[in-house]
Amino acid sequence: MSLAARDVAWSAGGQPILAGVTLAVPPGGVLGLLGPNGSGKSSLLRLLAGLRRPEEGRVSLDAAPLAELRRRDLARRVALVEQQAGTEADLSVAEVVRLGRTPHRGLLDAWSARDAEVCQRALAQVGLVDKAARRWHSLSGGERQRAQIARALAQEPSELLLDEPTNHLDIQHQLEILDLVRRLPATCVLAIHDLNLAALFCDRLAVLRDGRLVAEGAPGEVLTAELIQQVWGVRAQVTLDGPDGRPSIRYRLG
Amino acid sequence: MSLPLAAEGARPWRWLLGLAAVLALAASVVLAASFGEMPIAPLTSLQAIANGLGLGPYPVERIVQGIVWEYRLSRALVAACCGAGLAVSGAILQALLRNALAEPYVLGLSAGASTGAVLVMLLGVGGGVLGVSLGAFLGAVLAFAVVLPFLGSGGSTRIILAGVAASQLFNALTAYIVATAANAEQARSVMFWLLGSLAGVRWPDVWLAAGVVLAGLLVCLACARALDAFAFGEDAAASLGVAVGPLRLLLLAVTGLITACLVSLVGAVGFVGLVIPHVARFLVGPGHGRLLPTCALIGALFMVLADIVARTLVAKQTLPIGVVTALVGAPAFAFILYRAREVR
Numbered sequence: 001m002s003l004a005a006r007d008v009a010w011s012a013g014g015q016p017i018l019a020g021v022t023l024a025v026p027p028g029g030v031l032g033l034l035g036p037n038g039s040g041k042s043s044l045l046r047l048l049a050g051l052r053r054p055e056e057g058r059v060s061l062d063a064a065p066l067a068e069l070r071r072r073d074l075a076r077r078v079a080l081v082e083q084q085a086g087t088e089a090d091l092s093v094a095e096v097v098r099l100g101r102t103p104h105r106g107l108l109d110a111w112s113a114r115d116a117e118v119c120q121r122a123l124a125q126v127g128l129v130d131k132a133a134r135r136w137h138s139l140s141g142g143e144r145q146r147a148q149i150a151r152a153l154a155q156e157p158s159e160l161l162l163d164e165p166t167n168h169l170d171i172q173h174q175l176e177i178l179d180l181v182r183r184l185p186a187t188c189v190l191a192i193h194d195l196n197l198a199a200l201f202c203d204r205l206a207v208l209r210d211g212r213l214v215a216e217g218a219p220g221e222v223l224t225a226e227l228i229q230q231v232w233g234v235r236a237q238v239t240l241d242g243p244d245g246r247p248s249i250r251y252r253l254g
Numbered sequence: 255m256s257l258p259l260a261a262e263g264a265r266p267w268r269w270l271l272g273l274a275a276v277l278a279l280a281a282s283v284v285l286a287a288s289f290g291e292m293p294i295a296p297l298t299s300l301q302a303i304a305n306g307l308g309l310g311p312y313p314v315e316r317i318v319q320g321i322v323w324e325y326r327l328s329r330a331l332v333a334a335c336c337g338a339g340l341a342v343s344g345a346i347l348q349a350l351l352r353n354a355l356a357e358p359y360v361l362g363l364s365a366g367a368s369t370g371a372v373l374v375m376l377l378g379v380g381g382g383v384l385g386v387s388l389g390a391f392l393g394a395v396l397a398f399a400v401v402l403p404f405l406g407s408g409g410s411t412r413i414i415l416a417g418v419a420a421s422q423l424f425n426a427l428t429a430y431i432v433a434t435a436a437n438a439e440q441a442r443s444v445m446f447w448l449l450g451s452l453a454g455v456r457w458p459d460v461w462l463a464a465g466v467v468l469a470g471l472l473v474c475l476a477c478a479r480a481l482d483a484f485a486f487g488e489d490a491a492a493s494l495g496v497a498v499g500p501l502r503l504l505l506l507a508v509t510g511l512i513t514a515c516l517v518s519l520v521g522a523v524g525f526v527g528l529v530i531p532h533v534a535r536f537l538v539g540p541g542h543g544r545l546l547p548t549c550a551l552i553g554a555l556f557m558v559l560a561d562i563v564a565r566t567l568v569a570k571q572t573l574p575i576g577v578v579t580a581l582v583g584a585p586a587f588a589f590i591l592y593r594a595r596e597v598r
Binding site (some may be wrong): 046049050051071072074075076077078080082085086087088089090091095096099102105107138155 | 434492
């Protein structure tokens with residue numbers, strides 16, 4: 001068991017965003033959250049991260065309700081990479097990554113050799129070791145995203161949630177980030193728009209539409225021409241000719 | 255390049271710099287005790303201070319001893335506490351509200367304090383039992399109570415707007431009272447009070463200010479790492495394990511108490527709480543473990559020096575200290591901003 005949402009509902013400003021969503025995240029591997037803009041992907045990630053309380057239903061981590069976990073204990077298990085992290089503070093990459101140790105350090109704990117080691121490893125995993133001293137404001141979009149992932153890894157999470165980590169990145173960086181995510185030793189849940197990349201890198205997919213879960217399963221089962229037509233209103237041709245028989249999608253105009 | 259992931263405090267020169275700043279602060283306090291209408295040699299001031307601390311006896315004239323110990327030293331120490339407290343409060347609010355323009359008065363506390371003060375000064379509210387200070391303190395607390403419902407939840411913009419609204423409301427009340435009840439002389443004294451004045455502070459004020467500022471600083475230091483986690487916003491802080499709501503309420507209350515207390519003692523001294531945190535950040539970076547003590551030191555030093563200038567710039571007249579902090583501080587800050595642009 002990992003994170004699980006049971007029958008959760010959530011609304012914002014009187015507008016229902018999620019309704020009756022039940023989703024169990026399988027431990028290990030990568031779960032992709034798909035759906036059109038405004039379908040509730042980010043909101044579901046926030047509920048899974050414990051940043052918002054569901055109005056109905058509940059979210060649990062290893063069968064323990066999130067609401068009963070202390071914030072700090074939760075932050076040692078579940079890390080979140082937000083869609084567009086921004087700051088006014090003049091931080092270096094190393095300082096951003098060090099923030100990830102916050103939930104592991106008590107009030108009087110000094111910065112330990114282990115803290116430094118975990119941060120160093122996180123930087124190495126995202127390939128930013130030689131940019132550790134660079135200022136946040138001088139980083140490119142891809143580097144910022146990788147720095148945030150390193151910060152999340154420094155939390156040593158067993159589950160890592162990523163909200164559209166490939167947004168605004170060129171294709172090379174998209175592939176780099178997704179390949180990195182796939183090789184991480186954590187259960188990953190990521191919201192993503194690109195169906196082909198989702199099919200390529202995710203072990204399972206969950207599809208949201210208008211705040212409801214409409215499909216869940218292996219990429220080959222979920223991504224069918226009918227579903228794409230039904231959820232996105234787009235005509236597509238799906239062939240199972242990707243690696244390991246994964247689906248690849250070609251869109252049709254008109 | 256230094257190792258970016260090395261242990262904190264691994265650089266001893268930082269401690270030396272801190273020590274140098276403490277010594278500079280001590281020296282500025284001695285200077286503040288020497289300057290004034292009756293100049294006293296710094297060595298004599300030092301001896302008088304030593305006498306007061308029970309380290310004497312040194313041969314110092316009784317009247318000089320009295321001036322240094324009873325008047326100027328207490329005044330300089332309140333100035334130091336005031337600068338430290340306002341700068342630390344400003345740094346906390348800027349981090350918490352993620353707004354570079356946040357300052358200790360952003361929640362309307364100074365406006366509330368001024369309303370409380372003029373109620374006592376002009377309308378005689380409290381029938382002489384309430385002093386101006388207590389009236390100002392109660393006014394600040396009232397302003398805090400007005401914005402309190404907005405502090406627990408909602409974004410920082412909402413908090414700032416609530417503070418702006420409270421400021422406008424209490425400023426209007428103050429203006430109304432002054433316009434309807436004050437004669438020209440009273441209006442002038444109100445204006446002086448609003449701009450900040452260290453006149454009339456004595457030792458009991460020192461103990462009050464020092465106690466509140468020190469206790470507040472300790473609480474804030476204990477929250478330093480949690481404040482660092484706010485760099486990428488409240489959700490980011492929450493996902494790093496920070497209990498955002500309770501922490502925000504605690505720190506707003508602590509900075510509110512510090513501010514209310516200082517405003518009630520010396521009036522609404524501007525500039526320090528807004529600008530010193532930026533200067534400190536420029537010197538030691540955004541990490542609050544270092545930033546907050548740096549703010550306290552620079553704020554204290556700046557305020558003591560500003561008070562010396564306020565007492566000596568115009569002969570036989572003491573300027574409101576708020577005028578000096580802005581007159582001296584604004585160009586200095588502009589210079590730092592300009593330099594910072596070149597460095598980055």
